[in-house]
Amino acid sequence: MNPTYQPNSKLDLSFERVVDVPRELIWKAWTTPEHLMPWFCPLPWKTVECEIDLRPGGIFRTVMQSPEGKLFPGTGCILEAIKNERFTWTSALLPGYRPNVLDTTCGDEQAQFFFTATIALASHGNGTRYTATVIHADEAGCQQHAAMGFEQGWGAALDQLVVYSKTM
Amino acid sequence: MNPTYQPNSKLDLSFERVVDVPRELIWKAWTTPEHLMPWFCPLPWKTVECEIDLRPGGIFRTVMQSPEGKLFPGTGCILEAIKNERFTWTSALLPGYRPNVLDTTCGDEQAQFFFTATIALASHGNGTRYTATVIHADEAGCQQHAAMGFEQGWGAALDQLVVYSKTM
Numbered sequence: 301m302n303p304t305y306q307p308n309s310k311l312d313l314s315f316e317r318v319v320d321v322p323r324e325l326i327w328k329a330w331t332t333p334e335h336l337m338p339w340f341c342p343l344p345w346k347t348v349e350c351e352i353d354l355r356p357g358g359i360f361r362t363v364m365q366s367p368e369g370k371l372f373p374g375t376g377c378i379l380e381a382i383k384n385e386r387f388t389w390t391s392a393l394l395p396g397y398r399p400n401v402l403d404t405t406c407g408d409e410q411a412q413f414f415f416t417a418t419i420a421l422a423s424h425g426n427g428t429r430y431t432a433t434v435i436h437a438d439e440a441g442c443q444q445h446a447a448m449g450f451e452q453g454w455g456a457a458l459d460q461l462v463v464y465s466k467t468m
Numbered sequence: 469m470n471p472t473y474q475p476n477s478k479l480d481l482s483f484e485r486v487v488d489v490p491r492e493l494i495w496k497a498w499t500t501p502e503h504l505m506p507w508f509c510p511l512p513w514k515t516v517e518c519e520i521d522l523r524p525g526g527i528f529r530t531v532m533q534s535p536e537g538k539l540f541p542g543t544g545c546i547l548e549a550i551k552n553e554r555f556t557w558t559s560a561l562l563p564g565y566r567p568n569v570l571d572t573t574c575g576d577e578q579a580q581f582f583f584t585a586t587i588a589l590a591s592h593g594n595g596t597r598y599t600a601t602v603i604h605a606d607e608a609g610c611q612q613h614a615a616m617g618f619e620q621g622w623g624a625a626l627d628q629l630v631v632y633s634k635t636m
Contacts, residue, residue, distance in 0.1 A: 304525035305564040356524070356547070357472035379524070379547070379565055392560045392567040396473040397547055399560040399582035399605040414567035437567040 301418055301433060302380060302388065311442050314433040315451045317458060323421040323428040325465045327384045330419055335468060336362075339460035342453055349373075354381045359395040375400075379416070390416040392437075411448070413441025430458060469586055469601060470548060470556065479610050482601040483619045485626060491589040491596040493633045495552045498587055503636060504530075507628035510621055517541075522549045527563040543568075547584070558584040560605075579616070581609025598626060 319326075329335045333350035340347040341364050348371070349363035356379055364372040377393035377400075380386055392414035394400050402412060413436055420431040432454050436442040487494075497503045501518035508515040509532050516539070517531035529543040545561035545568075548554055560582035562568050570580060581604055588599040600622050604610040 302525040302564060304521065304523070304527075306566075308566075311566070353472065355472070357470040359472075388565060390561065390565060390567065393558065393584070394605075396470060396603070397556060397558060397584040398474075398476075398479070398603050399558065399584060399609075401605045416561070416565040416567060435564070435566050437562075437569045441567075 301386075301420060305418075305435075308435075310439050311437070312433060312435045313442060313446055313450045314431065315455060316429065316431040317455070318424050318427055318429050319458065319462050320427040321462055321465045322426065323384050323423055325468060326419075326421055326428055326430065326461065327387070328468065329461050329465055330387055331381065335464075339464040340364075340457055342456035342460070352378075353395065354378065356380065357395065357397055360389040373403075380418070384421060386418060386420050388416065388418040390414065392416065411444065413437070413444055415441070415445060432458075469554075469588060473586075473603075476603075478607050479605070480601060480603045481610060481614055481618045482599065483623060484597065484599045485623070486592050486595055486597050487626065487630050488595040489630055489633045490594065491552050491591060493636060494587075494589055494596055494598065494629065495555070496636065497629050497633055498555055499549065503632075507632040508532075508625055510624035510628065520546075521563065522546065524548065525563065525565055528557040541571075548586070552589060554586060554588050556584065556586040558582065560584065579612065581605070581612055583609070583613060600626075 331352055331354050333352055337347040337350050344367045346365045347362055348365045351359055351361040353359045358378045360378050361375040375394055376389045376391045377395055378389045380388035392400055415434045415436050418433045422429040499520055499522050501520055505515040505518050512535040514533045515530055516533045519527055519529040521527045524547055526546045528546050532540040544557045544559045545563055546557045548556035560568055583602045583604050585602045590597040
C-alpha cells in the first residue's frame, strides 16, 4: 500500500493469497486490456470492454455484462502504476483526476459507493503474494461491498487470472 | 496540468496571472504550512490550521476561520507534488486515497461539491505565470464554486501571497 495509507477495519476489505504465477505475468494481466478481459469477471459474467491508460491520472474503464446481457460500465482514475509492484485506482475520480458522481441509473444492482482499490504484488518463491485491498469512505459502503461478495468475487477472478496467465 | 486532463468549460474554472515572484517562492508558500497560513484566506478570514504531507496520497488540510469565529475545516488528498511546477490535490479523496464524503454539517456556507485543484507554475522573466484550475464532477458544483467567488477569492489570496512572499 501507499505509505500514506491508514488501515481502518470498519472501512476496508482485503484478501491475500499466494499464487504460483510470477508477478510480472499478474501485472501484465491487470494492466493490459486484452489480457484483463478474459479473467476479470467471475463467469458467467463477462468483461466486454476495457480501456487502460497506465499512468497516474489515466483511465481505468471496464464494461461488465451480466448473463442476461445487462451492461455495467465503470470508469475510474489510476493513482499508482508501479510496475510489477502496485496498481491503485479509484472510482471516486474520473480520468484527469476529475471528481466523479455516483451512477444511480442501474438501481440496486450498481454499487452505491466509491472505493479505491490496490493490487499489491510481492515475489514469493517462484510465485507471488497477491493482496487486494479496497477502501471506502464509510461503513455503509464497505458493508455493501462486502455483501456484494467482494472476497468471493475477487477471489474467483484471481482463480481465473491464474488459469489464464498460464496460457499467456 | 496533468497530461491526462481533458478541459470542460462547463465543469472547470481557471484563472491565470503573471506575478513578479519567482516560482520557487510560490511553491514554498503553497506547500509549507507556516508559509501558507499567512496568505491562504482572503482577509478578514484567517487560516488557523494547516497540515501538508507533500507526496502523492498525503494530506492537505486547512481550517479557515470566518470573521465571526466559525471554523471551516477541509481535508484533501495530494495527487501531484512536482516541485516548483505543479501542485494538485482533491477534496474527493482523503489521505491515503480514501474516498471522502461531503461534509454537510456546516449547511449552506460549506461547499456541497468536490473539486480537484491544480496550481501550475511556469517561469516568466523574473516572475511566474501562475495558473489555478479547479475541476468538478457536474455543472451544479462548478456553478456553486463560481458563485462562491472562486476567481475573486483565489485572486485575493494570490495578491496576499505576492505581498507575503516578499517578506519570506
